[in-house]
Amino acid sequence: MLGLMTTAFAADEKSNDIVILYTNDVHCAVDDNIGSAGMAAYKKEMQAAYNYVALVDCGDSVQGDVIGTLSKGEYLVDIMNEVGYDFAAFGNHEFDYTLPQLQKLIDKAKYQYLCCNLTYTGKDGKGLTGYKAYEIKTYGDIKVAFVGIDTPESFTKSTPTYFQDANGNFVYSFAEGNKGADLYNKVQETVDAAKKDGATYVVALAHLGVDESSEPWRSTDLIANTTGIDALLDGHSHSTIAMELVKNKDGKEIPLSSTGTKLVNIGKLTISNGVFTTELVSDYAAKDDTADAFVKSIQEKNEALVNTVVARTSVDLTTKHSDGTRAIRNRETNLGDLCADAYRAVSGADIALVNGGGIRADIPAGDITYGQIIKVHPYGNALCVVEATGQEIIDALEWTARNTMSTYSDGENSVGEMGGFLQVSGLKYTIDTTVKSSAKGDDKSMFVSVDGAYRVKNVKVLKNGKNVDIDPKPTYTGFPQLYAQGFRRRHQYVRGQQAAAGFRHAGQSGPDQLHQGQPGRRRSRNLCCSAGPHHGHCHPVHRRARRQLGG
Numbered sequence: 432m433l434g435l436m437t438t439a440f441a442a443d444e445k446s447n448d449i450v451i452l453y454t455n456d457v458h459c460a461v462d463d464n465i466g467s468a469g470m471a472a473y474k475k476e477m478q479a480a481y482n483y484v485a486l487v488d489c490g491d492s493v494q495g496d497v498i499g500t501l502s503k504g505e506y507l508v509d510i511m512n513e514v515g516y517d518f519a520a521f522g523n524h525e526f527d528y529t530l531p532q533l534q535k536l537i538d539k540a541k542y543q544y545l546c547c548n549l550t551y552t553g554k555d556g557k558g559l560t561g562y563k564a565y566e567i568k569t570y571g572d573i574k575v576a577f578v579g580i581d582t583p584e585s586f587t588k589s590t591p592t593y594f595q596d597a598n599g600n601f602v603y604s605f606a607e608g609n610k611g612a613d614l615y616n617k618v619q620e621t622v623d624a625a626k627k628d629g630a631t632y633v634v635a636l637a638h639l640g641v642d643e644s645s646e647p648w649r650s651t652d653l654i655a656n657t658t659g660i661d662a663l664l665d666g667h668s669h670s671t672i673a674m675e676l677v678k679n680k681d682g683k684e685i686p687l688s689s690t691g692t693k694l695v696n697i698g699k700l701t702i703s704n705g706v707f708t709t710e711l712v713s714d715y716a717a718k719d720d721t722a723d724a725f726v727k728s729i730q731e732k733n734e735a736l737v738n739t740v741v742a743r744t745s746v747d748l749t750t751k752h753s754d755g756t757r758a759i760r761n762r763e764t765n766l767g768d769l770c771a772d773a774y775r776a777v778s779g780a781d782i783a784l785v786n787g788g789g790i791r792a793d794i795p796a797g798d799i800t801y802g803q804i805i806k807v808h809p810y811g812n813a814l815c816v817v818e819a820t821g822q823e824i825i826d827a828l829e830w831t832a833r834n835t836m837s838t839y840s841d842g843e844n845s846v847g848e849m850g851g852f853l854q855v856s857g858l859k860y861t862i863d864t865t866v867k868s869s870a871k872g873d874d875k876s877m878f879v880s881v882d883g884a885y886r887v888k889n890v891k892v893l894k895n896g897k898n899v900d901i902d903p904k905p906t907y908t909g910f911p912q913l914y915a916q917g918f919r920r921r922h923q924y925v926r927g928q929q930a931a932a933g934f935r936h937a938g939q940s941g942p943d944q945l946h947q948g949q950p951g952r953r954r955s956r957n958l959c960c961s962a963g964p965h966h967g968h969c970h971p972v973h974r975r976a977r978r979q980l981g982g
């Protein structure tokens with residue numbers, strides 16, 4: 432009896448304010464910073480103080496670490512189910528494991544995925560299902576509509592072919608057209624529909640970001656061009672924004688907030704008597720025991736996968752010189768060769784190109800585990816098969832060798848080396864470091880032209896087992912590796928290389944493709960497994976550079 436009275440008393444004490452907790456760009460950081468168990472503890476703490484508590488995510492949860500890669504996102508959904516999410520917006524990375532796999536994640540989720548601007552436009556009726564444009568929750572006499580919005584950049588910052596049919600035609604739309612207007616209209620339609628449906632308030636769960644490069648699809652652009660959104664919770668640019676007031680189309684100031692990434696902060700939106708306030712909770716140390724045990728059980732399962740032996744090498748596979756200094760960003764190494772060879776092997780392409788900056792760890796002689804391979808390529812890097820002329824390939828090599836052995840830093844790159852330096856397969860080339868490269872880029876490090884002497888020389892391609900001079904005119908299939916989103920700077924940087932090659936994907940045309948395509952992408956984790964011990968071909972790349980170094 433006394434217990435019952437106490438409970439009733441506590442309930443009376445609870446606030447009727449609505450609290451919406453939010454996360455974004457968790458990128459698999461279930462055990463970093465506040466962590467999933469911390470998130471669960473904070474939610475319980477809020478539920479003890481408030482009658483109405485929701486927990487939502489603004490995308491890019493399932494990708495970014497081994498636990499996501501090995502389970503194709505499923506462990507993350509398991510953990511979000513356990514922590515008790517109500518809604519989640521798609522980010523671009525929710526699409527990374529293919530659309531059929533995303534369907535599996537949607538079906539597995541106990542929370543509702545939301546996205547108002549993804550539409551299946553194909554004719555066979557086999558589009559993604561189970562997600563909604565919006566959903567309304569009732570809190571006392573207030574109805575809050577949650578609207579999901581995902582960046583049209585998802586096409587390129589995931590994998591374009593996932594959104595295409597077998598003939599290379601796009602069968603999905605993110606309302607990307609008309610310089611932002613289609614997205615604004617789609618969101619406006621959805622907000623209006625939610626209001627008509629009885630929503631008192633509308634909270635947008637967006638994965639748009641505020642980066643300049645995301646214009647005209649930034650969250651700020653969207654707010655400025657719509658009405659009726661009462662608060663916008665954002666992701667994608669990994670920005671830490673406690674609360675920024677942005678004027679909407681009516682001139683009304685709307686709170687915009689984003690938590691950064693990897694659960695460094697928990698976002699807290701409070702709706703109190705029609706006033707919307709957002710804030711970030713950081714340095715929260717409490718952990719929920721049940722959620723903590725659950726996360727640990729998942730990590731144990733993951734460990735078993737990580738430790739699975741998938742190959743063996745009889746030699747040390749390295750990114751370094753014999754004196755231990757880094758070599759992978761300005762000359763050939765056996766691990767660079769192995770990666771490039773593996774990509775060529777799985778793709779069947781004529782040539783494979785791998786940027787040295789994406790090869791991040793060594794593998795000592797002995798058994799090779801799954802985990803070691805992922806450490807070599809920790810970024811969820813993407814691959815694509817493209818067609819390029821011989822001249823475009825020569826230009827790509829020139830562009831990425833422009834700093835090799837230079838004695839100056841160009842700001843983004845260290846002296847003498849460059850993350851974009853290409854490790855190759857099916858191809859040989861020499862860099863004459865006595866020639867200063869005349870490759871020109873724009874202010875975004877995008878390739879423009881080569882206006883003078885080439886330092887890249889003697890480019891030869893493998894043909895019927897023989898190395899023959901590359902012909903500038905015909906088309907070769909190549910295999911450059913691209914960074915996935917989340918490593919934006921590098922991504923853009925490598926897009927520069929791609930533009931350098933003017934790579935075109937077969938079956939697609941249009942100038943945008945020069946900068947975008949990641950067609951035919953495969954997960955990097957598939958790649959090295961097909962290759963066994965490998966000593967690397969000793970081809971005469973950088974002969975001169977080597978001589979200069981005395982190495």
Ligand SMILES: [Zn+2]
Nearest residue numbers: 491522523667
């Ligand atoms: Zn994103």
